Amino acid sequence: MSNRVKSASARIILKWLKKGNMARAMRDILPTSGLKDDEREEVVAIVHHVVRFKKLYDFALDAEKKERNPKNYVWLFFHDDILNKYRKIAVQNNMIDVYFSASTEVARVLQIYPQFTENVNREKSTHIAVNIRKIKREDALAELKSEGYKANYCNPETCIAAKSSAKYSSIIKNGLGIVQDSSSQHLSKLVASLGSDILDFCAGSGGKSFTVKFFNPAAKVKVHDANEDKLQSLFNRAEKLGLDIEKFDFSGSFDVVLVDAPCSGLGSAARNPEAKYQENLEKYPKMQMEILSEAKKYVSPSGFLVYSVCTFNPDETYLMVEKFLKENSEFEEMELADGKFITKEKRGFFITSGDIIYAAMMRRKV
Numbered sequence: 001m002s003n004r005v006k007s008a009s010a011r012i013i014l015k016w017l018k019k020g021n022m023a024r025a026m027r028d029i030l031p032t033s034g035l036k037d038d039e040r041e042e043v044v045a046i047v048h049h050v051v052r053f054k055k056l057y058d059f060a061l062d063a064e065k066k067e068r069n070p071k072n073y074v075w076l077f078f079h080d081d082i083l084n085k086y087r088k089i090a091v092q093n094n095m096i097d098v099y100f101s102a103s104t105e106v107a108r109v110l111q112i113y114p115q116f117t118e119n120v121n122r123e124k125s126t127h128i129a130v131n132i133r134k135i136k137r138e139d140a141l142a143e144l145k146s147e148g149y150k151a152n153y154c155n156p157e158t159c160i161a162a163k164s165s166a167k168y169s170s171i172i173k174n175g176l177g178i179v180q181d182s183s184s185q186h187l188s189k190l191v192a193s194l195g196s197d198i199l200d201f202c203a204g205s206g207g208k209s210f211t212v213k214f215f216n217p218a219a220k221v222k223v224h225d226a227n228e229d230k231l232q233s234l235f236n237r238a239e240k241l242g243l244d245i246e247k248f249d250f251s252g253s254f255d256v257v258l259v260d261a262p263c264s265g266l267g268s269a270a271r272n273p274e275a276k277y278q279e280n281l282e283k284y285p286k287m288q289m290e291i292l293s294e295a296k297k298y299v300s301p302s303g304f305l306v307y308s309v310c311t312f313n314p315d316e317t318y319l320m321v322e323k324f325l326k327e328n329s330e331f332e333e334m335e336l337a338d339g340k341f342i343t344k345e346k347r348g349f350f351i352t353s354g355d356i357i358y359a360a361m362m363r364r365k366v
């Protein structure tokens with residue numbers, strides 16, 4: 001590992017320690033660092049590891065009587081033996097926030113779902129959703145490889161896994177695909193199969209709407225989001241992708257209404273490790289219930305209401321759906337069979353091929 005890599009990593013960590021926002025610290029420093037793609041990937045791995053295990057790093061540095069500074073965080077990254085020693089001590093002493101390296105609230109959620117710890121803490125590939133209406137997936141893979149990106153197929157049939165630098169590839173630049181986690185692609189595939197009039201009620205800058213259209217080009221997709229800037233970005237991206245998507249005007253009813261709600265994001269902590277240090281998780285359920293209560297009005301008789309969140313915090317997942325169903329007896333729960341990346345959870349299911357997404361399918365009774 002070169003000194004250039006170590007020094008860039010330390011600079012990013014310093015910025016993150018001062019200002020928070022790991023992604024921004026990387027964006028501010030990496031492009032002007034003069035590092036090659038491979039070196040950048042190494043920097044990303046170091047920074048992710050430090051942020052992901054920050055509480056463990058602090059515990060180990062304190063115990064080793066070393067100052068908590070960027071240089072020492074980078075030094076410790078190369079000393080697995082020391083990190084493992086202190087991880088064991090934290091486990092033996094039931095220091096859950098240290099061994100999960102999370103806020104106490106988040107550590108308690110991870111205690112409920114220890115099977116997700118590995119997913120949340122691993123370095124992940126970047127996934128591309130190929131616009132299969134414009135290019136075959138095998139041609140997209142060949143194109144990525146010809147540009148020097150290591151890439152492989154993943155699931156579902158739109159998905160390619162690659163290094164994060166593939167976001168600069170011609171496939172993305174030319175609107176032949178988007179960066180989107182494989183679990184989101186599975187969710188879009190499900191939504192696309194449920195009907196042809198679809199409302200994406202929390203569309204953000206468009207990810208799921210786009211892949212719904214990749215899977216079901218005939219679908220009429222309307223979008224809404226509380227954030228107008230995101231919607232503007234959605235329409236710019238849709239144009240580049242050649243997709244016809246309309247703005248929702250608060251009228252009509254739909255075969256499918258997708259509520260991809262704002263959430264604590266613990267399921268995407270592998271990509272955004274800062275999510276693990278959150279407190280006040282209780283702010284989300286209220287917001288989610290309000291959005292569901294508004295969105296449900298636009299579900300047609302026997303239409304579907306799909307609720308999804310990228311988290312596994314019970315208050316935001318099955319307990320939320322349980323409450324919604326209790327208060328809205330005109331909706332019933334629809335079950336989905338277990339599949340390769342789909343496991344049943346109370347009132348819904350988890351998709352676990354990439355990020356951990358919880359989703360529940362509800363249907364308006366006729």
Ligand SMILES: C[S@@+](CC[C@H](N)C(=O)[O-])C[C@H]1O[C@@H](n2cnc3c(N)ncnc32)[C@H](O)[C@@H]1O
Nearest residue numbers: 201202203204206207208225226227260261262
């Ligand atoms: C998890 S993100 C959606 C991501 C998006 N579906 C995608 O696939 O990229 C949640 C979105 O909900 C939006 N939001 C927050 N409050 C809302 C509300 N009351 N009504 C509609 N959208 C809301 C946020 O602006 C944010 O874009």
